[in-house]
Amino acid sequence: MNILIIDDDRVMRRIIRAMLAEGSHNTLSAGNHIEALSVLSYQKVDLILMDIEMPEINGFDLTRIIRKKLDHWLPIIFLSANESDNYLALGIDAGGDDYLTKPVNQTILNAKIRAMSRIADMQRQLNELNKQLEKLSYIDPLTQLLNxxxxxxxxxxxxxxxxxxxxxxxxxxxxxxxxxxxxxxxxxxxxxxxxxxxxxxxxxxxxxxxxxxxxxxxxxxxxxxxxxxxxxxxxxxxxxxxxxxxxxxxxxxxxxxxxxxxxxxxxxxxxxxxxxxxxxxxxxxxxxxxxxxxxxxxxxxxxxxxx
Missing domain, CATH: 3.30.70.270 (Reverse transcriptase/Diguanylate cyclase domain)
Structure with missing residues (x-):
């Protein structure tokens, strides 16, 4: 997977990148919202690991921006040292799909990525099926011409x-x-x-x-x-x-x-x-x-x- 790590802490980005290396994932990184949106504008991204506590624009607000800009779904997993239920609820409301507390456990991180990968694959299959159904709605089934x-x-x-x-x-x-x-x-x-x-x-x-x-x-x-x-x-x-x-x-x-x-x-x-x-x-x-x-x-x- 192409995984984008968004975290203002350079050391944390390196640690997470090292954790992901064993899974043969391709990692991209961004230190703030400007860099993150720039990467998303030209690079195919399959999953985002998003730090919540960032200056200028936090992870919740950046997630909302990303959801509005993209015309397709991709999983976003939040990273935060805050373990409160309120933070988890805010993350889900903002458009996040999962939540990991820092310091990040490598085993749990890779397990969640595998789960998100399966969900992403199902989403892609569903999108392809919807495209096929949309195409069929324009075709006469007997003659295979336009209806x-x-x-x-x-x-x-x-x-x-x-x-x-x-x-x-x-x-x-x-x-x-x-x-x-x-x-x-x-x-x-x-x-x-x-x-x-x-x-x-x-x-x-x-x-x-x-x-x-x-x-x-x-x-x-x-x-x-x-x-x-x-x-x-x-x-x-x-x-x-x-x-x-x-x-x-x-x-x-x-x-x-x-x-x-x-x-x-x-x-x-x-x-x-x-x-x-x-x-x-x-x-x-x-x-x-x-x-x-x-x-x-x-x-x-x-x-x-x-x-």
Whole structure:
């Protein structure tokens, strides 16, 4: 562990450092709050041994400062010659995790460090698990694409970036043609497999890290194309339509083809949408026209007349 010893007594720092040497720990030291905060600003620290009685800022106040500054938890063990219960209570209230009285017993010190190390490991595992759960909350479990929650967050980020950079942002709203007859005739398990294959086709057609794909509804999908003019989105839509035909997912109950096809509505910020909600409405309007024209095609939104 990287252990930071904070004590205004240089001799005490040396004694504790010698005690920790047998445990193969890496020790750092600070004689006051300025040095301590400096070390924490550039050095990874796993545990702090904090003297309480220090001039200018005592250990309790410094602990409060550290807890406010750091965005993660690390164990802090107080060191003090004061054995009163009141001091122990003050230490816990200040944000400390344990308390050792001076002179420090080496056996007890190392035992407490081992205990804190186990707690720190569990905390890291918990933080990693929470990150994974947070990530899962943005992902559609069937298709492994962004879900509606993830889509909204991505749209907000890309919309702000688009306004800042003053670039054209395009989106595509896609719908699998005649998916209900597919589900009704092949069954829902096969329908789920179709959605997964369709999602994979979309993923294979996207080559830029900035592009995002989301499952917008049951069989509806939305693709965000940052820094992409409308012609670039049109080209991408045609690529998806052709890739889907090459995939040849059998659909004997479609009125368009013997294979699964898609209709695509396209819009971009060039058409004057005031926010991404309006942009989606424009793409949805274009998608409606694509279906009206016979499906298995892409249509670009036009503000007044659509073609």
């Amino acid at each position: 509606r929650r993830g889509l909204v967050e991505r749209l907000e980020i890309d919309w702000r970036a688009n306004k800042r950079k003053k670039e054209e942002l395009s989106i595509m709203l896609l719908d699998i043609d005649y998916f209900k007859p597919y589900n009704d005739n092949y069954g829902h398990p096969q329908g789920d497999l179709c959605l997964q294959k369709f999602s994979q086709v979309l993923t294979n057609c996207m080559h830029r890290p900035a592009d995002s794909i989301a499952r917008y509804g049951g069989e509806e999908f939305l693709i965000i194309l940052p820094a992409t003019p409308i012609e670039g989105a049109r080209f991408k839509a045609e690529k998806i339509i052709n890739a889907l035909l090459n995939e040849s997912i059998l659909h004997e109950h479609s009125q368009v083809a013997k294979y699964v096809t898609t209709s695509i509505g396209i819009s971009s910020t060039k058409f004057g949408a005031v926010d991404y909600t309006e942009l989606i409405k424009q793409a949805d309007s274009a998608l409606y026209l694509a279906k009206h024209k016979g499906r298995n095609r892409r249509v670009i939104y036009q503000p007044k007349t659509q073609n």
